[in-house]
Amino acid sequence: MVTETPKRRFRVPSRLVLQEWLEGYLFASPFIIGFLAFVAYPMIYSIWLSFQRWNLLGDPQFIGFANIIKMFTAERANLSLYNSAYYTVFAVPLQLILAFVLALALTQKIKFRDVYRSGFYLPIIVPLVAWSVVWQRVLHPEFGILNNALSWVGIPPQPWLFDPQLAKPAFVFMSLWMIGRMMVIFIAGLGNIPPTLMEAASLDGASAWKRLWHVTIPLMSPLIFFNAVMGIINSFQSFIPAKIMTDGGPENSTLFAVLNIYNEGFKFFNMGYAAALAWEFFIIVMLFTVVQFYMSKRWVYYED
Amino acid sequence: MTDKKSTLSRRQFLILSGQGALALAVLAGCGQAAQPAEEAPAEEPAAESGGEQAEPAAAPVELEFLAWGDPADIEAWDKLSSLYMERNPNVTVKVTSVADPNNNFYPKLQTAVAGGTPPAVSSFQGWEWQIYADNGVLAPIDDYIDRDSFTAPYPEGIKSIEDSTARNGKRYLIPLQLGTMVMFYAKNHFDEAGVPYPTEDWTMEEFLDIAQKLTDTSGDFKKFGMQANGSWFRDIHWIRSTGKQEFDEIVDPKKALFNQPEIVDMLQLMAYDVYHTLKIAPTPADMEAGANAIETGNVAMKYEGAWFFGRLNSPELREEGKQIEFDVLLMPQGADPERPHRGWAEGVALPQSEKVEAAWEFAHFMGSEEGDKIYAETTGRIPNSLDLVESFWIPTIQERFGVQNGQAFIEAFKRSEVDVVGGVPRSKMWSEIVKPVGYDPMLGGSATAAEVLPKVDEELQKVLDEYWASQ
Numbered sequence: 001m002v003t004e005t006p007k008r009r010f011r012v013p014s015r016l017v018l019q020e021w022l023e024g025y026l027f028a029s030p031f032i033i034g035f036l037a038f039v040a041y042p043m044i045y046s047i048w049l050s051f052q053r054w055n056l057l058g059d060p061q062f063i064g065f066a067n068i069i070k071m072f073t074a075e076r077a078n079l080s081l082y083n084s085a086y087y088t089v090f091a092v093p094l095q096l097i098l099a100f101v102l103a104l105a106l107t108q109k110i111k112f113r114d115v116y117r118s119g120f121y122l123p124i125i126v127p128l129v130a131w132s133v134v135w136q137r138v139l140h141p142e143f144g145i146l147n148n149a150l151s152w153v154g155i156p157p158q159p160w161l162f163d164p165q166l167a168k169p170a171f172v173f174m175s176l177w178m179i180g181r182m183m184v185i186f187i188a189g190l191g192n193i194p195p196t197l198m199e200a201a202s203l204d205g206a207s208a209w210k211r212l213w214h215v216t217i218p219l220m221s222p223l224i225f226f227n228a229v230m231g232i233i234n235s236f237q238s239f240i241p242a243k244i245m246t247d248g249g250p251e252n253s254t255l256f257a258v259l260n261i262y263n264e265g266f267k268f269f270n271m272g273y274a275a276a277l278a279w280e281f282f283i284i285v286m287l288f289t290v291v292q293f294y295m296s297k298r299w300v301y302y303e304d
Numbered sequence: 305m306t307d308k309k310s311t312l313s314r315r316q317f318l319i320l321s322g323q324g325a326l327a328l329a330v331l332a333g334c335g336q337a338a339q340p341a342e343e344a345p346a347e348e349p350a351a352e353s354g355g356e357q358a359e360p361a362a363a364p365v366e367l368e369f370l371a372w373g374d375p376a377d378i379e380a381w382d383k384l385s386s387l388y389m390e391r392n393p394n395v396t397v398k399v400t401s402v403a404d405p406n407n408n409f410y411p412k413l414q415t416a417v418a419g420g421t422p423p424a425v426s427s428f429q430g431w432e433w434q435i436y437a438d439n440g441v442l443a444p445i446d447d448y449i450d451r452d453s454f455t456a457p458y459p460e461g462i463k464s465i466e467d468s469t470a471r472n473g474k475r476y477l478i479p480l481q482l483g484t485m486v487m488f489y490a491k492n493h494f495d496e497a498g499v500p501y502p503t504e505d506w507t508m509e510e511f512l513d514i515a516q517k518l519t520d521t522s523g524d525f526k527k528f529g530m531q532a533n534g535s536w537f538r539d540i541h542w543i544r545s546t547g548k549q550e551f552d553e554i555v556d557p558k559k560a561l562f563n564q565p566e567i568v569d570m571l572q573l574m575a576y577d578v579y580h581t582l583k584i585a586p587t588p589a590d591m592e593a594g595a596n597a598i599e600t601g602n603v604a605m606k607y608e609g610a611w612f613f614g615r616l617n618s619p620e621l622r623e624e625g626k627q628i629e630f631d632v633l634l635m636p637q638g639a640d641p642e643r644p645h646r647g648w649a650e651g652v653a654l655p656q657s658e659k660v661e662a663a664w665e666f667a668h669f670m671g672s673e674e675g676d677k678i679y680a681e682t683t684g685r686i687p688n689s690l691d692l693v694e695s696f697w698i699p700t701i702q703e704r705f706g707v708q709n710g711q712a713f714i715e716a717f718k719r720s721e722v723d724v725v726g727g728v729p730r731s732k733m734w735s736e737i738v739k740p741v742g743y744d745p746m747l748g749g750s751a752t753a754a755e756v757l758p759k760v761d762e763e764l765q766k767v768l769d770e771y772w773a774s775q
Contacts, residue, residue, distance in 0.1 A: 268736045
């Protein structure tokens with residue numbers, strides 16, 4: 001005998017349920033109002049603005065797809081995406097590796113371990129503007145301590161922020177100063193690895209390297225994935241150091257995508273074009289993130 | 305047994321708190337929106353000087369003054385606004401000085417305009433306000449000028465003042481200073497090298513010869529003969545000295561003409577050779593973090609303006625023994641027999657609002673003889689009338705900054721012309737095209753003027769064509 005599942009009928013919520021809904025929305029209303037006013041509305045407005053020419057002074061003028069076409073053909077726009085991609089491709093893997101190695105070191109039982117952990121985390125709480133100014137001095141071609149240190153090993157002074165070939169590597173190098181956040185997350189993850197697994201691996205004769213490669217890293221893969229996603233998003237959004245230190249120079253070699261959007265909007269007053277660039281950038285970062293999530297199925301290990 | 309009806313449950317308490325907080329937030333927001341800005345009623349025009357006591361019954365007025373935040377100016381704005389408020393107790397002047405104004409001033413102003421909250425009075429350079437006037441943002445001031453007979457800052461016959469204060473037959477800018485630039489030279493470099501000071505009849509060749517003689521970068525303390533400015537708008541002087549100009553017209557240009565042989569040669573010299581071939585000027589890398597500059601004692605000559613006096617010599621620097629003895633003179637004679645110098649007026653304009661009358665009174669005070677003397681004395685900048693320059697400013701700068709040849713500024717201004725003014729701001733042309741396409745490669749030594757200037761012309765022409773197509 002086949003039993004039919006009775007169709008669900010729409011039932012008007014009871015007064016109690018409605019009251020609960022109302023209370024829930026009431027508590028969530030500050031966030032909802034703020035989200036609609038300061039996130040959703042500006043995003044929708046910026047889509048409309050992408051099809052306008054507007055210099056902030058007069059009224060916006062509809063120009064069709066001109067901004068979209070310019071976005072794909074303008075040399076500066078494409079260069080800014082290349083610069084951001086270059087920075088991301090080199091900076092993020094280096095940050096991940098260094099943060100992971102530091103985390104491994106700082107989970108060992110060593111003296112003053114907490115001091116080292118605090119020290120490596122400190123750059124995170126320094127305002128970006130402040131450390132940009134500091135690094136500008138560190139990288140000074142004549143008086144900078146980096147060139148001073150290099151001179152000890154016979155390397156002549158380098159015009160770090162004044163040579164288009166060296167400026168981006170200098171920024172990649174600087175980004176390693178900010179690995180504290182990744183490191184702290186890795187330390188938390190390493191602390192959650194069951195010691196019994198490591199003991200079992202040891203008993204089975206696994207060397208330290210094999211334990212690392214076959215036990216630690218797979219168990220840490222969700223956090224590595226998280227740090228990779230956040231690292232890529234953050235490095236794509238890099239703006240303040242380039243704005244403060246080089247303003248996109250020399251010769252646009254550090255003109256990152258967000259800086260280009262800022263310049264188009266607030267320096268050249270091409271607000272419509274800047275809005276189009278912002279949406280292009282958003283879509284690219286979203287695509288990157290989706291691809292990462294898709295690829296994560298192949299290498300990220302979840303216990304469940 | 306507890307009567308549950310009479311006690312408030314935790315859930316009910318939380319709900320009531322949330323409702324109360326939301327209600328308070330809404331009331332606070334409505335309260336702010338409901339408060340109108342206080343405005344002066346339409347009264348009979350105030351007295352001519354603009355600084356006299358307002359009528360006792362005048363309603364309170366608050367004026368926002370968005371001010372150029374150069375270190376030389378901030379003290380002046382404070383003095384002027386304080387004095388004006390003392391004499392006009394019903395007026396509150398709120399001065400907002402924008403730090404790093406070369407990068408931040410116009411974005412801040414433009415954002416305020418777009419947001420519907422323009423200031424009542426705003427600083428403007430003589431070549432940047434035109435686009436605001438074209439878009440109806442600024443109030444013309446011809447009627448006020450006529451009513452108050454405020455004619456001293458607008459002498460007839462000086463085209464650079466006319467071009468930088470008026471547009472399409474209407475006046476918009478109230479000058480607080482005249483702008484021109486001359487050659488500053490640090491005397492100690494000449495004394496140490498045994499080179500005579502330059503004289504007013506010097507030529508381009510003599511200038512380069514002197515610069516080379518005064519350059520010595522062999523030791524720990526580098527010495528350079530000149531400090532190049534590394535920007536198009538400063539190099540405009542050198543361009544015009546060739547007898548050519550980089551546009552068909554310098555007021556409302558239609559055609560970009562950078563790629564002329566004389567201009568190519570001059571920019572090759574000033575934006576490339578002085579750094580990389582002749583090596584008589586510190587490179588941008590050398591000057592990073594303020595090093596190797598004329599004010600650090602490393603450079604003998606620099607093309608600069610009156611605002612720079614205080615960086616070299618001032619009563620404060622003399623007290624510390626850190627002054628640099630300097631003087632000024634006209635720029636070297638180039639191919640153009642007229643020997644043009646850059647010149648412009650700079651000051652304030654009045655965004656359209658219901659406070660234009662009150663804003664005019666304050667701006668008029670600042671531009672009056674009394675106000676302008678305060679401004680010029682505090683900042684070292686050139687006053688807004690040539691009479692004041694001669695009678696007041698030249699003796700003042702001699703005493704305060706040690707400038708002996710202040711007359712050079714008058715001579716420079718009399719033969720001055722504006723940079724370029726029109727519907728496409730000079731700053732947009734510079735930051736969007738001339739700098740990244742032209743100057744950055746030249747300053748970096750990776751391209752010559754002949755290689756980059758054709759592209760500069762091409763890109764500028766697109767912007768100009770786009771502008772004129774929209775008119």
